[in-house]
Amino acid sequence: MLTDIGVNLSSSRYRKDRRNVLQNALEAGVGKLILTGTSLSESKATLDICDFFANDFPEMLYATVGIHPHNAEQFNHGTSDALYNLSAHPSVVAIGETGLDFFRNIASPKAQQISFEAHLELATKTGLPMFLHEREAESLQLEILKEHRNYFKDAVVHCFTGNRDTLLKYLELGLYIGITGWVCDQKRGSELRNIVSDIPIDRLMIETDAPYLLPQNMIFKPKNKRNEPSFLPWVAKEIAACRIECVEEIIEQTSINAKKFFNI
Numbered sequence: 276m277l278t279d280i281g282v283n284l285s286s287s288r289y290r291k292d293r294r295n296v297l298q299n300a301l302e303a304g305v306g307k308l309i310l311t312g313t314s315l316s317e318s319k320a321t322l323d324i325c326d327f328f329a330n331d332f333p334e335m336l337y338a339t340v341g342i343h344p345h346n347a348e349q350f351n352h353g354t355s356d357a358l359y360n361l362s363a364h365p366s367v368v369a370i371g372e373t374g375l376d377f378f379r380n381i382a383s384p385k386a387q388q389i390s391f392e393a394h395l396e397l398a399t400k401t402g403l404p405m406f407l408h409e410r411e412a413e414s415l416q417l418e419i420l421k422e423h424r425n426y427f428k429d430a431v432v433h434c435f436t437g438n439r440d441t442l443l444k445y446l447e448l449g450l451y452i453g454i455t456g457w458v459c460d461q462k463r464g465s466e467l468r469n470i471v472s473d474i475p476i477d478r479l480m481i482e483t484d485a486p487y488l489l490p491q492n493m494i495f496k497p498k499n500k501r502n503e504p505s506f507l508p509w510v511a512k513e514i515a516a517c518r519i520e521c522v523e524e525i526i527e528q529t530s531i532n533a534k535k536f537f538n539i
């Protein structure tokens with residue numbers, strides 16, 4: 276059974292058929308999903324989804340709570356307490372998504388840094404691992420992580436798309452690496468395809484980041500271009516090809532890693 280560590284299931288693109296999406300995932304062998312919290316309201320919505328499907332899909336849905344760097348301007352004095360309260364929900368397994376994104380700078384770098392540091396403190400306070408995002412902000416992100424490294428337990432850099440140097444620095448800090456369908460894109464993912472074999476198998480996790488990042492190696496792509504957790508095997512397949520390993524090994528080991536990391 277595969278574990279998809281990054282699913283934006285509260286997205287309105289699943290409004291009409293969330294139950295089918297979960298059923299499809301199970302039928303494709305994707306047995307556990309970690310739903311991503313990206314704002315206070317989305318984190319709440321995600322926990323409502325976990326509760327709503329708890330009986331029909333037992334031990335399948337888990338969640339992170341946090342404020343995405345794009346939403347960092349929303350972060351204020353009350354936010355940490357609100358996230359802390361949400362983190363007591365039994366489905367919550369990580370703090371995030373949080374980090375720095377200087378590629379799009381939708382929120383100011385200062386606001387992103389304040390929010391990120393508050394999330395690190397929250398991870399320390401709750402003992403939960405961190406679900407990290409980073410784009411074109413590796414040097415400051417690494418510097419902040421280093422400062423806090425003795426205090427937070429574990430972290431995964433989700434949807435890693437950086438270069439080899441950055442990858443090695445995250446690994447040196449003992450972090451896990453999440454790989455999405457970015458790796459299936461021959462053009463955009465060319466650098467990632469070359470370095471994915473540098474990730475030790477016991478630090479690798481896989482994710483769809485659905486509904487985004489539809490795997491480009493799919494033979495029959497859905498017309499609406501919407502990604503789903505049931506497409507995760509395409510990501511596993513491509514990683515296996517890049518690493519010259521068998522896909523069963525990738526599936527088994529990434530599931531073991533996720534089970535240990537998220538304590539699920």
Ligand SMILES: [Zn+2]
Binds near residue numbers: 407
């Ligand atoms: Zn992200």
